Amino acid sequence: MADGEKRAWIELSIILVTLTVYFLFIAFGRLDSVSLAVFALAGFLGFRRSKRRRNEVAYDERDRQIEKQALLCSLMAFYLFMLLFSVAAGMTNGWDRSVPLWLVVQIFWALSLVIWAVKALIVIVLYRRGVHA
């Protein structure tokens, strides 16, 4: 398995764990500023570990191509989610309604993680299905 694919699986696992814990908090009635702390788990996404030896290529044009395509798809997904969410939120709650800041931040975090998961999924699919420069 290529390093990029392994990385995508790790990212996907971290995101799934974070979102699962987040929704467990909500299920137990903690949709407030406390559930925001759950997103600290997403900090594990920042860890990178490589077992590569010296003089060994870790990342090449294929990895870059896959990363670029996945990023483009995830940006489109982000735009689509934002559009749907904005319209749905405004239509159902009224455009003049105010919401607590923690809720806005949580929605931002949850959405970011969903988009990150979409990117990781696309990376995995492209490594398996193939990509062309």
Added chain:
Amino acid sequence: MLENLEIKNHIRRLRFEHGEMTQDQLAKVTGVTRHTIMALEAGKYLPSLLLAFRIAQAFGVHLEEVFEVKENGR
């Protein structure tokens, strides 16, 4: 028109003709990962022009001897 074209490569055959060169060795010479060589041989990746030239150079042959354009279904 272009959609009907397919690029095939002979990397696997060339590796064996060059003293059973391993994928790892070819990867090192061309500056890519072994996974990319595997993907190329499996037809899951079309390389950039630069990488295509590097591969041909690694085998000491012309580009057309490594890559060949075929019409789909023929």
